[in-house]
Amino acid sequence: PRHVSSGPAQVIVSNPAAYVVDCGDGVARQLAFAQVPFTALRHIFVTHHHSDHNLELGPLLYNAWVGGLQSEIGVHGLEGLENLLAAYWESNRFDIETRIADEGRPDVRRVIWPKEFGSRPVLNAGEVRVAALRNRHPPVRESYALRFELGPTTVVFSGDTAYLPELADFARRADYLVHEA
Numbered sequence: 001p002r003h004v005s006s007g008p009a010q011v012i013v014s015n016p017a018a019y020v021v022d023c024g025d026g027v028a029r030q031l032a033f034a035q036v037p038f039t040a041l042r043h044i045f046v047t048h049h050h051s052d053h054n055l056e057l058g059p060l061l062y063n064a065w066v067g068g069l070q071s072e073i074g075v076h077g078l079e080g081l082e083n084l085l086a087a088y089w090e091s092n093r094f095d096i097e098t099r100i101a102d103e104g105r106p107d108v109r110r111v112i113w114p115k116e117f118g119s120r121p122v123l124n125a126g127e128v129r130v131a132a133l134r135n136r137h138p139p140v141r142e143s144y145a146l147r148f149e150l151g152p153t154t155v156v157f158s159g160d161t162a163y164l165p166e167l168a169d170f171a172r173r174a175d176y177l178v179h180e181a
Contacts, residue, residue: 006030007052008180014150017042021157023057038064046077047159048143058088065108075114076122078142082114127151133170135161145170
């Protein structure tokens with residue numbers, strides 16, 4: 001942890017849904033600083049399974065749930081995502097079940113929908129379309145750039161990648177290109 005910055009995480013807010021890309025250390029706190037309500041979360045995307053990109057996925061979802069989340073959240077990531085979330089829920093099973101019984105909360109494990117993806121369309125939900133492109137991030141084999149088309153605006157996140165000429169085509173005509181590394 002650093003006092004001047006946080007781990008990798010970005011958010012797009014659109015009508016008023018929030019789409020989070022990566023969940024590095026500090027993502028929940030940074031969303032609070034940016035005044036993005038946890039109840040606005042609709043989709044979370046994990047570009048790859050390095051801890052600086054997925055370490056705070058569970059706590060972010062948990063904070064959203066404790067903060068009053070009632071709607072479903074799609075969590076999109078690579079193979080292993082379902083196991084990652086299942087292990088997190090199991091590690092907090094006692095508290096989850098206590099809060100359900102004591103506070104009348106919906107079961108967080110039933111409002112979070114993990115979806116594993118590869119290089120293909122990831123999400124097509126009305127005005128929001130998300131596609132993925134496999135990056136080069138040795139030794140990690142599964143690492144992706146993401147292209148968000150939100151109505152007339154297009155945002156591309158490179159994710160961690162080495163030199164990748166295909167990224168230029170993937171990002172062509174984007175309004176914003178966010179290079180992480």
